[in-house]
Each structure stands twice: as C-alpha cells, then as structure tokens.
Amino acid sequence: MSDSPLSIAASITGLLTFVAAVIAGFYAHALGLRDAVDTQAEISSALDKIYLLETETDMLNNAYLASLIRQPDRKYGTGDFKYFQGLYVQSLERMRVMDRELRTSAEIVTKGDGYGRMSRVKRKAAWMASRARIQRDIDERKTESIRIFQIQLAMLSAKIDELSYHQNNHNSTCNVMLADMGDLSNGMMKLPPTPPSPTLSTSFPDRPKINNYAEISATPSQYHTPSKTSEVAPLISLPLRV
Numbered sequence: 001m002s003d004s005p006l007s008i009a010a011s012i013t014g015l016l017t018f019v020a021a022v023i024a025g026f027y028a029h030a031l032g033l034r035d036a037v038d039t040q041a042e043i044s045s046a047l048d049k050i051y052l053l054e055t056e057t058d059m060l061n062n063a064y065l066a067s068l069i070r071q072p073d074r075k076y077g078t079g080d081f082k083y084f085q086g087l088y089v090q091s092l093e094r095m096r097v098m099d100r101e102l103r104t105s106a107e108i109v110t111k112g113d114g115y116g117r118m119s120r121v122k123r124k125a126a127w128m129a130s131r132a133r134i135q136r137d138i139d140e141r142k143t144e145s146i147r148i149f150q151i152q153l154a155m156l157s158a159k160i161d162e163l164s165y166h167q168n169n170h171n172s173t174c175n176v177m178l179a180d181m182g183d184l185s186n187g188m189m190k191l192p193p194t195p196p197s198p199t200l201s202t203s204f205p206d207r208p209k210i211n212n213y214a215e216i217s218a219t220p221s222q223y224h225t226p227s228k229t230s231e232v233a234p235l236i237s238l239p240l241r242v
Contacts, residue, residue, distance in 0.1 A: 039123070039124045039127055039128075042127065042131065043109060043110070043123070043127055046106070046109075046134055046135070046138065047106055047110070049138050050099075050102045050103065050106055050138070053095075053098075053099060053102070053138070053141050053142070053145070054099050054102075054103070056095075056145060057092070057095045057096060057099050060092055060095070060148070061092060061096070064088075064089075064092065080154075080158035080161070080162075081155060081158040081159050081162060083158075084151055084154045084155040084158055085155060087151050088148065088151045088152065088155060091144060091147055091148040091151055092148065094144055095141065095144050095145070095148065098137065098140065098141045098144060099141070101137060102134065102137050102138065102141065105130055105133065105134050105137065106134070108126055108130060109123060109126045109127050109130060109134075110123065111126070
C-alpha cells in the first residue's frame with residue numbers, strides 16, 4: 001500500500017523540523033558559551049577598573065593625610081588656594097563613597113565561590129542585572145578622577161600666583177628701602193665738612209714729641225733726684241723747765 005502524498009509531506013516536514021531543532025540547539029549552546037566567556041571577561045574587566053580606581057583614591061587620600069601629619073598647624077595658602085583645597089577635599093570624599101558603592105556591587109556579582117554550572121549561571125544572572133549600573137558608576141567615578149585632577153591643577157596655579165604676588169611685594173619693598181638708603185647717602189655726602197674743635201686739638205708746641213719709646217734715654221742724670229740733706233728736717237732745741 002503506497003503512502004499518500006499527505007503522509008509523505010508530513011514525514012518530510014517532521015524530519016526538517018527535527019534537523020532545525022538540532023541546529024538551533026547547537027547554535028544556542030554556542031551562543032551560551034560565547035556569552036559565558038564574554039560575561040566573565042566583562043566581570044574581570046569591571047573588577048580591574050574598580051581595583052584601579054580604589055588604588056587611586058587610596059594614594060590621593062594618603063598623600064592628603066600625610067600633608068596634614070607632617071605640618072598639622074600650617075595654613076596652606078589663602079584666597080583661591082583655600083577655595084580649591086575645599087573642593088579637593090569634597091571631591092576626595094565623593095571618590096571614597098563611589099568606591100564603596102562599586103565594591104558592594106562587585107561583591108554581589110562575585111559572591112559565588114564555585115566554578116560549577118550553577119555558580120556561573122548565578123554570576124551571569126547577577127551581572128546581567130547590575131551590568132548597566134556598574135558601568136555607569138565606573139564612568140561617573142572616572143569623571144570624578146578627571147575633576148580632581150583639574151582641581152589639583154587649579155591649586156597649583158593658585159599657589160604659584162600667590163608666591164609670585166609675595167615675591168613681587170618683597171621686591172617692591174626692597175626697592176623702596178634701597179631708594180631711601182640711596183637718598184640718605186646722597187644727603188650725607190652733600191653736608192659740609194665739620195671743622196675740628198679747638199678744645200680737642202692734639203698739638204702741644206711746648207711739649208717735645210716722643211716718636212718711639214726706644215728713643216728715651218735710660219741715663220739717671222736726666223731725671224731730678226732730691227738730695228739726702230733736703231729730706232732731713234732740722235732739729236729744734238726746746239727749753240727745759242726745772
């Protein structure tokens with residue numbers, strides 16, 4: 001008994017459906033493997049970015065704390081420098097908050113310790129649920145890094161301007177002092193010479209001038225020595241009473 005054309009068509013359709021299902025299964029498996037590899041790569045890349053941003057925050061925070069520990073009583077600059085320093089502290093605090101949020105999101109994604117199929121499925125599901133938010137937080141954190149770098153440049157520029165102002169002020173003060181000293185020196189040079197006082201004259205015409213102590217003769221005859229007779233007083237006789 002020959003099959004009817006309808007049954008032959010149904011058999012061919014069933015065979016083609018089976019082949020298509022097998023091909024679709026292999027294709028879905030291949031896509032799953034590719035997505036699994038891409039998901040793991042995306043998670044690793046996101047974790048690397050988070051670790052790098054945390055390291056940057058720790059370095060900036062340690063440098064700021066070290067500056068406070070080395071010189072706790074020092075007031076760093078005035079004016080624009082103080083303003084930009086306040087912005088720097090605020091930006092650094094925002095970076096710490098963003099790093100904590102990224103760390104919490106990363107722990108949610110990587111909470112599966114095993115490498116089995118269920119762990120990979122859970123990790124993939126958690127990553128798919130929070131991938132957009134984590135990428136957005138990473139982009140915002142990078143933007144904050146650029147912002148704090150610009151603040152550092154502004155602080156450096158303000159400090160240079162402040163030092164330049166103080167240096168110019170110091171130079172102006174020195175120039176004024178030098179000009180005053182020059183005017184004083186010129187005024188003293190224009191004064192007439194003071195005549196010598198007659199009471200302070202050092203010339204003595206009646207006294208021989210001795211140029212050197214070696215010219216003094218040691219002959220005793222040049223000096224006056226009193227005689228012995230002149231030193232003895234005469235004796236006076238007094239009358240006696242009986």
